[in-house]
Amino acid sequence: LSPDDAQFLNTCLGDRAQSVREAATALLARLPGAPAYEDRLALARACLGVETKGLLRKIRRLTFKPPSGDRHAAATLFQGFGLSSLIDGLGFEPLELPEAAAGIQPALPLLARAALLDGEPALAAAFLTRLEDPVWPADLLRLPLDAQLLNGETRQTVLSASLTHEVRFDPLLEGFNLAEFLDGPMSRDLAERLIASQPWRRWLNDVIQLVVSSDRFDPDPVLLRAVAAMPWQVARAVTDALAAIPPARQPKTAAYLAFLARLAAPSKPSEPSETPVV
Known part of the structure; x- marks a missing residue:
């Protein structure tokens, strides 16, 4: 909106359609100077x-x-x-x-x-x-x-x-969509700051303890929501953190992150690439 819109919006206040009048009223209320x-x-x-x-x-x-x-x-x-x-x-x-x-x-x-x-x-x-x-x-x-x-x-x-330090990390609250809010992935700096933070470490430790203590707990729905917006540069660090989970209970998220890290690793020109075709 700009002051140039004021004349048009004032004209719309007299429109026959109530929806047009209401929209013009709302817009004028957001136009500085009106x-x-x-x-x-x-x-x-x-x-x-x-x-x-x-x-x-x-x-x-x-x-x-x-x-x-x-x-x-x-x-x-x-x-x-x-x-x-x-x-x-x-x-x-x-x-x-x-x-x-x-x-x-x-x-x-x-x-x-x-x-x-x-x-x-x-x-x-x-x-x-x-x-x-x-x-x-x-x-x-x-x-x-x-x-x-x-x-x-x-x-x-x-x-x-x-x-x-004071905040609580939680990726599963209703309406959560970090990638949509950011209009893309986290920046590398933000992702590195997150996985080095106390809130993340506390949360991840709680998830790992649940995996170890309960055979019925499936960590993937929780973990995938947490890493979905992270860039590939931090995939290896998160995978390493998940290594604390026993091999028999390793989540699919760990394999997904390892795959991302492998995709991003540059292959040697003298050797054929081992990157799988997807």
Whole structure:
């Protein structure tokens, strides 16, 4: 959208079709400078406030009052606004906000999205890691609405910044699709950071222990979801980690990763390639 669209959208407000009128109204509410946009921004700002606690040491906290008491309505209301626009006049420095907002759990994804729209992925990650029991990467995949419009580089960056010791890695939550969120595989740097992280190691160790302790546990549905978005460069490292599983219980995922690593290995020009034809 740009200011050049305003005249056309205003014309659409008088269209005979209700669906056209509703679409024009929604778009005008997202067009900076339009009266509907300014009205919506005022409503969004009114959801955020400041309270001061403490007698000797004053602590300022961010407060959140969802519009009409419905926290889900805030996702639409906050749509398209950067963090700097939302907190203007509240007296917080951006780096103070994640801690100040820790008590308003429903607002943290909204503020993370707003930080991303301002081009601040590290600040967005700081909001997300203050969620109760933060889950990586599912909390990022559930960022509402226009966060999905972020470019691939920004998505990789915020995933990397959110991978802290405190998060819990879980690839099986409902709606999880990391490859779709990234619009392709993880970057090599992100994948290497993931498999070296404590959340990954804790999770993988739990999976291995389940395999060893239960003959009925099938690890492949779990493992495949976890490695599906990883690039071939880390396949060997993950395969080596799965070597802790007894040979008789080795998952198909290990064979898949070994095959990827073998496909990627350059063959010697003087020798015929042993890469199988698929």
